[in-house]
Amino acid sequence: MLLCIDIGNTNTVFATFDGEKLGHSWRVKTDGRSTSDELGLMLRGLLAPDGVGVSGIAACSTVPAALRAVRGMLRRYYPDVPAVIVEPGTRTGVPMAIDNPKEAGSDRVVNTLAAYTLYGGPSIVVDFGTSTNFDVVGRRGEYLGGVLTAGIEVSVEALAARAAQLRRIELARPPRAIGKNTVECLQSGVVYGFAGQVDGIVRKVTEELGGSVNAVVATGGLASIVLGECQTITHHEPMLTLIGLRLVFQRNV
Numbered sequence: 001m002l003l004c005i006d007i008g009n010t011n012t013v014f015a016t017f018d019g020e021k022l023g024h025s026w027r028v029k030t031d032g033r034s035t036s037d038e039l040g041l042m043l044r045g046l047l048a049p050d051g052v053g054v055s056g057i058a059a060c061s062t063v064p065a066a067l068r069a070v071r072g073m074l075r076r077y078y079p080d081v082p083a084v085i086v087e088p089g090t091r092t093g094v095p096m097a098i099d100n101p102k103e104a105g106s107d108r109v110v111n112t113l114a115a116y117t118l119y120g121g122p123s124i125v126v127d128f129g130t131s132t133n134f135d136v137v138g139r140r141g142e143y144l145g146g147v148l149t150a151g152i153e154v155s156v157e158a159l160a161a162r163a164a165q166l167r168r169i170e171l172a173r174p175p176r177a178i179g180k181n182t183v184e185c186l187q188s189g190v191v192y193g194f195a196g197q198v199d200g201i202v203r204k205v206t207e208e209l210g211g212s213v214n215a216v217v218a219t220g221g222l223a224s225i226v227l228g229e230c231q232t233i234t235h236h237e238p239m240l241t242l243i244g245l246r247l248v249f250q251r252n253v
Contacts, residue, residue, distance in 0.1 A: 004245040007061035009130035032065035036072025058249035060106035095142035110244025116141035119215035128220035195229035202232040
């Protein structure tokens, strides 16, 4: 089994693949203070109940401290297992058509590879995480750049922190657009506000791409919150980053 590890700012997702078939998946909280031993023991605990054997590992991270722990974990717990960590210099097959390729997050690069492989180009990936990332895929699979906005949870937490009479709420679809209480008002702003933001940005990017795209792909842990209200999303692939990691591993090992 190939083990893929996607370390984000808020959550870390593990998934196993048997060839192209997704096997198991787990989502845990990201902690940049975790040691390589803690990470290794947690992984063994997740894999043990189903007797999953690891024959390869592919990882990417937006958290430098967590990536150091992954390197240590690989050396100690999986020294004989082929491993690929996506970083500048890793062969991904994605041409980088931006000013400074080293600035692009590894997750955005593997999302580009996965979207182009699955849907062709031009395409747009909308990754709903700590930030909401819009990644633009060219006709030949090149990474053209994108858009970064504050994520859903970050925005809600900032509003609760700065407004004395507002509070954190459950991120759920409200029964109507016109809220009848504070919670419904906030939920309406989150769901319909972010859906409108996504549609507006996607339409602007599509216009710059010539007026049409093959696919607009939603991914990330928070996608389901606004997915039903977004008019421009054409596909939902929760495992897009992990599929990209599988593809990168195949290119390198």
